[in-house]
Amino acid sequence: MTTEKDPNDPKGLIREAYRIDGITLAECRSIFLDWALSVPTDDLQQVIGQLLERYGQEAQHPMTTVLKEGLATSDRPKRRGGWRSRPRA
Secondary structure (H helix, E strand, C coil): CCCCCECCECCCHHHHHHHCCCCCHHHHHHHHHHHHHHCCCCCHHHHHHHHHHHHCCCCCCHHHHHHHHHHHCCCCCCCCCCHHHCCCC
16 A cells, blocks of 8 residues: 555545554444545545555455445435425425
Protein backbone atom coordinates (compact mmCIF):
# COMPACT_ATOMS: atom_id res chain seq x y z
CA MET A 1 0.00 0.00 0.00
CA THR A 2 1.29 3.42 -0.93
CA THR A 3 0.83 6.74 0.79
CA GLU A 4 0.32 8.72 -2.41
CA LYS A 5 -2.99 10.53 -2.84
CA ASP A 6 -5.65 8.32 -4.39
CA PRO A 7 -8.41 10.14 -6.31
CA ASN A 8 -10.77 7.31 -5.32
CA ASP A 9 -9.98 7.92 -1.64
CA PRO A 10 -9.35 11.68 -1.40
CA LYS A 11 -9.28 11.78 2.42
CA GLY A 12 -7.41 8.47 2.75
CA LEU A 13 -10.26 7.02 4.81
CA ILE A 14 -10.30 3.59 3.18
CA ARG A 15 -6.51 3.30 3.26
CA GLU A 16 -6.43 4.20 6.96
CA ALA A 17 -9.26 1.78 7.79
CA TYR A 18 -7.13 -1.06 6.46
CA ARG A 19 -4.28 0.04 8.72
CA ILE A 20 -6.30 0.02 11.96
CA ASP A 21 -5.77 -3.17 13.95
CA GLY A 22 -8.94 -4.63 15.43
CA ILE A 23 -11.33 -2.36 13.53
CA THR A 24 -14.93 -3.58 13.65
CA LEU A 25 -17.50 -4.00 10.91
CA ALA A 26 -19.60 -1.17 12.40
CA GLU A 27 -16.61 1.16 12.41
CA CYS A 28 -15.86 0.26 8.78
CA ARG A 29 -19.46 1.02 7.82
CA SER A 30 -19.21 4.43 9.46
CA ILE A 31 -15.94 5.16 7.65
CA PHE A 32 -17.47 3.96 4.37
CA LEU A 33 -20.40 6.36 4.76
CA ASP A 34 -18.04 9.27 5.38
CA TRP A 35 -15.98 8.20 2.37
CA ALA A 36 -19.06 7.85 0.11
CA LEU A 37 -20.20 11.35 0.98
CA SER A 38 -16.78 12.80 0.12
CA VAL A 39 -16.22 11.10 -3.25
CA PRO A 40 -16.96 13.54 -6.09
CA THR A 41 -18.51 11.04 -8.51
CA ASP A 42 -21.84 9.54 -9.40
CA ASP A 43 -20.33 6.20 -10.43
CA LEU A 44 -19.71 4.69 -7.00
CA GLN A 45 -19.73 1.13 -8.34
CA GLN A 46 -16.69 1.80 -10.51
CA VAL A 47 -14.82 3.53 -7.68
CA ILE A 48 -15.67 0.81 -5.15
CA GLY A 49 -14.53 -1.79 -7.67
CA GLN A 50 -11.19 -0.01 -8.04
CA LEU A 51 -10.78 0.16 -4.27
CA LEU A 52 -11.49 -3.57 -4.02
CA GLU A 53 -8.82 -4.22 -6.63
CA ARG A 54 -6.37 -2.19 -4.59
CA TYR A 55 -7.21 -3.39 -1.07
CA GLY A 56 -9.45 -6.44 -1.51
CA GLN A 57 -6.62 -8.97 -1.16
CA GLU A 58 -7.20 -8.66 2.60
CA ALA A 59 -10.32 -10.82 2.34
CA GLN A 60 -10.78 -11.22 6.11
CA HIS A 61 -10.75 -7.47 6.78
CA PRO A 62 -14.14 -5.95 7.69
CA MET A 63 -13.61 -3.07 5.23
CA THR A 64 -13.41 -5.60 2.40
CA THR A 65 -16.82 -6.89 3.50
CA VAL A 66 -18.22 -3.35 3.57
CA LEU A 67 -16.81 -2.53 0.13
CA LYS A 68 -18.36 -5.71 -1.29
CA GLU A 69 -21.69 -4.78 0.29
CA GLY A 70 -21.38 -1.28 -1.16
CA LEU A 71 -20.62 -2.70 -4.59
CA ALA A 72 -23.77 -4.81 -4.42
CA THR A 73 -26.02 -1.96 -3.25
CA SER A 74 -24.46 1.22 -4.57
CA ASP A 75 -27.50 2.36 -6.53
CA ARG A 76 -28.46 5.75 -5.23
CA PRO A 77 -31.96 5.78 -3.77
CA LYS A 78 -34.60 7.46 -5.86
CA ARG A 79 -36.43 10.31 -4.23
CA ARG A 80 -39.84 9.43 -2.90
CA GLY A 81 -42.26 11.98 -1.71
CA GLY A 82 -43.33 15.39 -2.75
CA TRP A 83 -46.63 16.35 -4.19
CA ARG A 84 -46.86 13.35 -6.54
CA SER A 85 -46.85 10.81 -3.73
CA ARG A 86 -49.53 12.53 -1.69
CA PRO A 87 -53.09 11.21 -1.93
CA ARG A 88 -55.33 13.37 -4.03
CA ALA A 89 -58.55 14.60 -2.53
